[in-house]
Amino acid sequence: MAGAPRGSGGGSEDGHRRGLPPLRLRARVRQREGDRRGRAREDRRGHGEEGGPVHRQQGAWRPLWNTFHRPELVLPACKKTLENFGLDYLDLYLMHWPMAFKEGDESFPTDAEGNFITEDIDYVDTYLAMEECVRQKLTRSIGVSNFNSQQILRVLKASIKPVMNQVECHPYLNQKRLIEFCRARGIQVTGYSPLGAPNTVWAPGAPKLVEDPRLAQLAARLGRSVAQVVLRYLVQNRVIAIPKSTNPTRLKQNISVFDFQLSEEDMEFIDGMNSNTRTCPFFQCKNDKNYPFVGEF
Template identity: 35%
Template structure:
């Protein structure tokens, strides 16, 4: 699997597998991760809030015991949840995730969201009036505590997820280590081009999650599945590939690492067919036209009737009010 070199010299495979919770028991995702590694995947993206780290631990234990890969051959990401942003909680949370994942270290550890919540009141604590209970912990405080994780050998590298460029600038100004990765939503309908250009200029590797647009989420504008977009279907025929392969290749040619999720062996295997062929500049420009500007991975509240409403973040660290400037050089 081809890799990219992160700032600091760590190699990250350009294709990974996401592990956002699938199924009530987590066994399906656990088994899919083992199958994926058997096929040749070496990049696994995990997070505390996916609520399946113990199942990922079972997967990693099976992988290493069966000799499917060594720990050194794997690239495993973990993420710090918002209730643990205070400087005296970061290390303990990382160690708990490592224990649940049955690992000695992460290759990459991310601040999952810049928004922090009060601790010890559940993963999504709320006030009596139903509003989210934000902690107000600064991203600077959290970042300096993250740096200690590297110094103590709990992770090889640190980065962030769902931050905007102004927040990244703040971290780069105060820290002794800059974020090596920014993980954000990115797909043909929401390309996140402005932040991509910022990352290029500043030597930060962008990792795109939800490469197929998260069609299973019950909120956001209702559109046909991205993989049946006529433009993608036409290009897929031209290059003799599937629309999913075209989407992944499009992102890779933009310099973005991709972490699609699947539990199906045929999809996992097909997603690996990303080498030995290219999209033409004209085909990439056609895919560019699919941009809608609509972000789908945003905070929501579930209402009593089962529907969802967007929660316009009022926390001081909420990242999506900021309009990213588009750098013209890229």
């Protein structure tokens, strides 16, 4: 992960050659279990609560939540994050969404129709304020999350280039064009919900990737789990996958994806499963002018 969370050496040659040091994914898998509750508190209840410690060797990254997009709030929010998690600096600070939410105590301010209440704040202005976090050495690098190609082009006019775009990515939403677009501009891609978020509350009734019989058949032929096949697919597409699990067996499976490869035919087969299906469509913001899931990619 260029200029972002750091590892401490090691990792297979295959992982490095394909753009994803295995240690980074392993650190992410370990971090997701211990860090999940602290991140949820900060993301969804604001930056005023205590967080748990984040271990430096895992790489420390945090998101800037939507209620803190006004430029004057960005630097204080970053400082509060560092205080909450007992850190001197972050390796990566991400703008979580391009939409700005109404400021206040509610992390998800909602109107009578159930839509999130947004504010007219240009995400470019927010990003420019994040640059000051780098200049003050509060974070080593900055990036974005859930940005489309046109939004990234606007941000690239800033002085400090984003090193990362974190987006939903899995076989039902493989993001191939966006990945190519980002990598051509030196931006790494992190894939959240790589297993399709089977228990998501954002898209009830969405098909469950891990139960797809096509993947089950492929996994059985390879002697692997469906999750391992999916994660390997993302690794070979040079995506930094961040699976989430609290099951010890699944955690071990999720990091055991560097001792096999998918053939070109297997990769093309999984490519064919793309249906642009999102498990986190964030429809409650679809009327906001900065809603990212519009256009080609």
